Amino acid sequence: xxERLLALVxxxxxxxxxxxxxxxxxxxxxxxxxxxxxxxxxxxxxxxALVWTVSAxxxxxxxxxxxxxxxxxxxxxxVVATAxxxxxxxxxLPYAGYPGAALxxxxxxxxxxGAGWGSALVIGLASAALSYYLFGVxxxxxxxxxxxxx
Amino acid sequence: MGPIDGLLYxxxxxxxxxxxxxxxxxxxxxxxxxxxxxxxxxxxMALLLPSTFALEPATALIMLAGIYYGAMYGGSTTSIxxxxxxxxxxxxxxxDGYQMTKKxxxxxxxxxxxxxxFVAGSLGxxxxxxxxxxxxxQALRFGPPEYFAMALAGLLLLSRLSxxxxxxxxxxxxxxxxxxxxxxxxxxxxxxxxxxxxxxxxGIELVPVIMGLYGVAEVLLIAxxxxxxxxxxxxxxxxxxxxxxEWRQSAAPIVRGSVVGFFTGLIPGPAGVLSTFISxxxxxxxxxxxxxxxxxxxxxxxxPESANNGATAGAMVPLLSLGIPFSPATAILLSALVIxxxxxxxxxxxxxxxxxxxxxxxxxxxxxxxxxxxxPLVGLFxxxxxxxxxxxxxxxxxxxxxxxxxxxxxxxxLWVLVGFxxxxxxxxxxxxxxxxxxxxxVLGPMMEKTLRQSLFMTQGSFVDILSRPLTMTxxxxxxxxxxxxxxxxxxxxxxxxxxxxxxx
Numbered sequence: 001x002x003e004r005l006l007a008l009v010x011x012x013x014x015x016x017x018x019x020x021x022x023x024x025x026x027x028x029x030x031x032x033x034x035x036x037x038x039x040x041x042x043x044x045x046x047x048x049a050l051v052w053t054v055s056a057x058x059x060x061x062x063x064x065x066x067x068x069x070x071x072x073x074x075x076x077x078x079v080v081a082t083a084x085x086x087x088x089x090x091x092x093l094p095y096a097g098y099p100g101a102a103l104x105x106x107x108x109x110x111x112x113x114g115a116g117w118g119s120a121l122v123i124g125l126a127s128a129a130l131s132y133y134l135f136g137v138x139x140x141x142x143x144x145x146x147x148x149x150x
Numbered sequence: 151m152g153p154i155d156g157l158l159y160x161x162x163x164x165x166x167x168x169x170x171x172x173x174x175x176x177x178x179x180x181x182x183x184x185x186x187x188x189x190x191x192x193x194x195m196a197l198l199l200p201s202t203f204a205l206e207p208a209t210a211l212i213m214l215a216g217i218y219y220g221a222m223y224g225g226s227t228t229s230i231x232x233x234x235x236x237x238x239x240x241x242x243x244x245x246d247g248y249q250m251t252k253k254x255x256x257x258x259x260x261x262x263x264x265x266x267x268f269v270a271g272s273l274g275x276x277x278x279x280x281x282x283x284x285x286x287x288q289a290l291r292f293g294p295p296e297y298f299a300m301a302l303a304g305l306l307l308l309s310r311l312s313x314x315x316x317x318x319x320x321x322x323x324x325x326x327x328x329x330x331x332x333x334x335x336x337x338x339x340x341x342x343x344x345x346x347x348x349x350x351x352x353g354i355e356l357v358p359v360i361m362g363l364y365g366v367a368e369v370l371l372i373a374x375x376x377x378x379x380x381x382x383x384x385x386x387x388x389x390x391x392x393x394x395x396e397w398r399q400s401a402a403p404i405v406r407g408s409v410v411g412f413f414t415g416l417i418p419g420p421a422g423v424l425s426t427f428i429s430x431x432x433x434x435x436x437x438x439x440x441x442x443x444x445x446x447x448x449x450x451x452x453x454p455e456s457a458n459n460g461a462t463a464g465a466m467v468p469l470l471s472l473g474i475p476f477s478p479a480t481a482i483l484l485s486a487l488v489i490x491x492x493x494x495x496x497x498x499x500x501x502x503x504x505x506x507x508x509x510x511x512x513x514x515x516x517x518x519x520x521x522x523x524x525x526p527l528v529g530l531f532x533x534x535x536x537x538x539x540x541x542x543x544x545x546x547x548x549x550x551x552x553x554x555x556x557x558x559x560x561x562x563x564l565w566v567l568v569g570f571x572x573x574x575x576x577x578x579x580x581x582x583x584x585x586x587x588x589x590x591x592v593l594g595p596m597m598e599k600t601l602r603q604s605l606f607m608t609q610g611s612f613v614d615i616l617s618r619p620l621t622m623t624x625x626x627x628x629x630x631x632x633x634x635x636x637x638x639x640x641x642x643x644x645x646x647x648x649x650x651x652x653x654x
Binding site for chain 1 (some may be wrong): 201204318324327328331338343366369538540541544547551559567568576579597598602605610612
């Protein structure tokens with residue numbers, strides 16, 4: 001099921017890529033333009049994605065995938081929580097700055113993955129501070145400090 | 151500069167305090183990431199890449215290469231002691247290595263793995279020197295059609311050898327090539343697929359893509375499985391010495407593994423993993439007592455462990471002599487070269503000898519450091535596994551986030567990281583190896599440039615391009631790698647066995 005969905009998404013994406021490549025100047029084979037290579041890649045990708053989709057729908061789901069579908073929902077919940085924390089960090093960074101976003105990210109993720117609130121906060125604080133010191137101070141990366149400090 | 155003079159010059163570069171320290175940090179980090187499941191050498195190299203921006207080119211490369219081959223040592227440790235391979239190239243080692251641990255011979259297995267890796271790494275240095283110098287000299291005669299054919303043949307071979315089906319690998323190659331076309335087109339400065347974004351006109355960065363596919367995706371898999379604590383066998387220092395018979399049984403497999411590994415490393419594909427499978431099969435084939443394999447045969451540790459280190463050396467050859475990476479790990483090394491302002495290619499040896507010879511000599515130094523580090527401190531390294539997995543997962547993700555942001559101080563890189571992390575997780579769920587995407591993303595811009603130059607040169611004649619002997623040979627080889635197994639399968643009606651997990 002996952003493979004079929006993935007194949008369909010790739011077909012749609014390669015179609016969108018081909019459409020976006022269409023207006024680019026393709027030139028001729030003797031004088032290829034900026035659109036020449038993208039059109040070739042897009043056509044190849046779309047063709048391969050279509051063949052993949054057809055073969056994925058014609059084939060029975062492999063045993064490993066069938067087993068995955070029976071995997072506990074709990075595990076998938078942790079994956080969604082982890083991915084959600086990552087998205088949350090990206091959204092929060094411009095407003096809360098790196099130290100704030102890193103603290104919230106680490107503490108919330110640790111809690112979701114099974115740590116108690118106390119240890120989640122302590123480890124979250126330590127890892128946010130340490131990573132800020134390492135990248136922001138030692139390596140002089142201009143990490144955002146958030147709307148409160150900028 | 152001849153090979154001997156070159157190596158001596160290389161040692162004078164590699165043994166400066168700064169480079170020695172960089173080598174030490176590289177092999178130390180490599181050992182630790184090799185031990186830890188969740189982040190492999192590729193993810194760790196991508197993580198540390200931003201910290202090398204301020205370093206000299208040779209120093210940066212010495213450190214990153216140290217992670218690459220250091221991980222092969224670390225990976226064997228957990229395979230042998232806990233039956234948990236820290237990275238894919240150590241999966242085979244676990245078969246007999248863990249059986250040896252159960253029989254109380256863990257120390258001997260670790261020593262043989264360490265010594266085998268050292269011998270393979272040292273022989274590999276000789277191989278790099280001989281092969282790179284020869285190949286770089288030949289490559290000076292290559293034109294755009296040869297470079298295009300080489301990249302295309304490499305992608306075809308990679309598609310055949312990486313895990314999963316050729317069709318899926320082709321789809322990933324197309325995605326990688328398409329991603330490589332995003333941004334400002336170099337010849338006519340037309341912006342492609344940028345949707346008005348200034349950040350996108352710089353193109354899609356390789357590093358967040360790799361961090362996502364190899365770092366974030368692995369952590370998502372760990373999160374799914376939940377917390378697991380490994381049971382760790384303890385090893386005493388006096389148990390580390392193999393018996394005389396064990397040494398005798400290991401000597402030939404180490405040499406065979408080193409040679410098999412080096413030559414497998416030259417081929418595009420998941421060389422580290424592939425070489426261990428080939429070496430294991432070879433040792434079982436030549437053994438007079440093949441029934442011991444799977445029950446603690448020391449040859450099953452010595453051969454594959456030497457092979458995966460030999461393969462890391464072999465994979466350096468196309469990178470250092472042609473400037474073409476055929477694996478995600480060497481793609482990061484190429485990025486490091488480009489970021490520090492060096493044009494990789496056949497002129498690297500003559501124009502930047504300190505980089506070429508410095509890195510090659512540092513691999514020898516690094517192998518000595520690894521031997522010293524790994525054997526006495528094995529207990530300390532393995533205790534890293536006692537770190538709770540949820541803490542480890544959080545730390546890895548935080549480092550990925552801050553590392554990706556620090557590349558360009560750009561929010562876009564963070565979204566690329568997260569997007570490819572989720573994509574990588576889905577790929578793992580359907581058992582597809584992401585390496586064709588990474589290599590195609592790196593080779594894509596070069597392929598476009600050389601294809602257009604070739605067409606300009608020949609006035610659009612594909613026949614003229616194909617009639618060049620090397621171009622023709624390379625393309626035929628690449629196509630044969632894909633077509634021949636398919637035809638054989640059709641004729642015999644049997645499925646082709648592909649690697650279960652071929653992440654390089």
